[in-house]
Amino acid sequence: ETGVTQSPTHLIKTRGQQVTLRCSSQSGHNTVSWYQQALGQGPQFIFQYYREEENGRGNFPPRFSGLQFPNYSSELNVNALELDDSALYLCASSFRDRGPKAKNIQYFGAGTRLSVL
């Protein structure tokens, strides 16, 4: 148990729809990162939120967006869903010290499996 919870666990959507995924970070953590894991692949970094601001983004289009709330929980929003968005979406939380070179362990939730039909 990592203390990171994600909801929902499974979701089915159709092309063009919008989806919101949620993540509650581990107590005491101030950073949340989101990853997309396609079947048979490793997780790909989407973006990271630190103290409610986006703090780094991977190679994903703007229709992938996020939020972090004052309690450090987070949402991932995906607009205009495409078939290739079908994947396991993982949230990871960590505690980051001040400074750009802080390197801390990330603790992962069990993920939300999104199917786009």
Place this chain on the structure above:
Amino acid sequence: GNSVTQMEGPVTLSEEAFLTINCTYTATGYPSLFWYVQYPGEGLQLLLKATKADDKGSNKGFEATYRKETTSFHLEKGSVQVSDSAVYFCALSGIGNQFYFGTGTSLTVIP
């Protein structure tokens, strides 16, 4: 840029066999290195880590040594068990704590 290359699977071993899963990396600066394990239907669990060159991470009989000269972080276990069957991911953490993962290596241990 940062990237991780892992040995392709799947790997099938008999119980008590020796395990090696190769991992090499490319990174700017001095990354931290990790092995994560993913059991079916679950998220990723940290298995072990190393934060600087020559560090050895170890946990549950698994070991990996951070080799800067060969840019490698190979995972080893002397005697695998059926319960070790899972997918193993090598990862690095660069500046800003952004993680880069390999494609994963599936391990099946048969009795």
